[in-house]
Amino acid sequence: MGKKHHKNKSKKASRSKVKLGKAPGVINYVGERKEQQTSITLYMYTEVEFSEVKIEKNRITESLNGQSIKLVNVVGIADEATIENIGKDLNLNSLLLEDLTDTLHRPKIDEYEEYIFAVLKMLYLDENDDLVIEHVALTLLENAVVIFQETEEHVFDGVLQRIKNKSGLIRTRGADYLFFALIDAIIDHYYVVLEDLKAKLEDLENEVYEAPLKETAQKIQAIKKDILRVRKWVFPVKELINRLIITEHPFIQKATKLYLKDAYDHCTEINEDLGLYREMAISMMEIYMTHMSNKMNEVMKVLTVMASIFIPLTFIAGIYGMNFANMPELSSQYGYPIVWVVFIITGIGLLIFFRKRGWL
Numbered sequence: 299m300g301k302k303h304h305k306n307k308s309k310k311a312s313r314s315k316v317k318l319g320k321a322p323g324v325i326n327y328v329g330e331r332k333e334q335q336t337s338i339t340l341y342m343y344t345e346v347e348f349s350e351v352k353i354e355k356n357r358i359t360e361s362l363n364g365q366s367i368k369l370v371n372v373v374g375i376a377d378e379a380t381i382e383n384i385g386k387d388l389n390l391n392s393l394l395l396e397d398l399t400d401t402l403h404r405p406k407i408d409e410y411e412e413y414i415f416a417v418l419k420m421l422y423l424d425e426n427d428d429l430v431i432e433h434v435a436l437t438l439l440e441n442a443v444v445i446f447q448e449t450e451e452h453v454f455d456g457v458l459q460r461i462k463n464k465s466g467l468i469r470t471r472g473a474d475y476l477f478f479a480l481i482d483a484i485i486d487h488y489y490v491v492l493e494d495l496k497a498k499l500e501d502l503e504n505e506v507y508e509a510p511l512k513e514t515a516q517k518i519q520a521i522k523k524d525i526l527r528v529r530k531w532v533f534p535v536k537e538l539i540n541r542l543i544i545t546e547h548p549f550i551q552k553a554t555k556l557y558l559k560d561a562y563d564h565c566t567e568i569n570e571d572l573g574l575y576r577e578m579a580i581s582m583m584e585i586y587m588t589h590m591s592n593k594m595n596e597v598m599k600v601l602t603v604m605a606s607i608f609i610p611l612t613f614i615a616g617i618y619g620m621n622f623a624n625m626p627e628l629s630s631q632y633g634y635p636i637v638w639v640v641f642i643i644t645g646i647g648l649l650i651f652f653r654k655r656g657w658l
């Protein structure tokens with residue numbers, strides 16, 4: 299499963315335009331990767347054997363025969379006809395196929411007699427540390443797991459390496475453990491995203507306290523939006539994991555439920571951290587606005603002090619600017635320097651008064 303990265307395009311997919319007037323169960327791709335071609339890779343393994351092959355789009359059911367555990371990775375969900383054919387081969391409900399091709403659909407888990415179907419979001423950072431959100435669907439069969447993803451990303455690489463290297467328990471357990479391992483890999487990448495959000499929040503916190511700029515508010519707003527986006531797709535996962543823990547479906551073994559409980563704890567921690575980060579972002583915006591208000595108050599205080607000094611000086615200058623003939627000071631030889639002395643004494647006196655009152 300490759301290591302290519304793709305940034306989300308600025309133009310958002312519109313579910314309403316695509317699905318407007320369509321009947322439920324009609325497959326319509328809602329997303330930005332309309333040119334993505336569908337490819338299928340089959341991984342088969344037992345405790346002693348492992349194989350990896352590319353398979354044709356119409357041979358999935360045939361490839362699932364045998365007792366080995368299979369991982370079918372379907373990359374590219376924009377080709378509606380291909381997805382419909384794959385769904386028919388696997389006997390998937392058309393409503394599920396509709397959700398599978400809707401990249402805006404919220405996370406969910408549906409249980410059927412012959413399979414368990416899950417829709418989740420893969421969250422990771424690209425080479426520019428920008429948040430990327432990818433749509434992924436997992437289908438648990440009796441001896442196989444089928445992955446449907448938009449693009450071939452690195453999120454599941456760790457699981458694949460464990461299968462190849464016989465690392466951990468994955469080669470000795472059934473398809474339900476593989477199903478858990480894939481979900482756990484998605485959850486683990488949530489931590490990577492959260493650590494990035496935490497680092498950005500800490501940097502912004504220092505900036506807000508030390509020397510906030512006009513751009514600081516934009517940064518706070520941007521990270522707040524990222525937190526809300528992450529929370530939107532991550533928050534429901536906790537309940538979905540709990541459903542797998544309490545399910546009586548025969549495909550989920552009791553031993554696997556112990557590991558699912560650990561994933562549930564991780565989801566609880568992630569949701570708590572997201573709530574904390576959201577509060578931090580709100581608090582930083584409030585601190586920024588307070589800092590800007592205080593800065594404006596300082597400017598207004600300086601202007602008020604300057605105005606307070608010049609008001610009496612302007613008053614004195616105004617009096618002696620009147621053109622009356624009988625003003626005794628106008629004929630004084632020392633009238634001009636005396637007025638300047640009065641100006642200086644008045645200004646200095648007001649400055650001393652303001653400083654003693656703590657206004658400066």
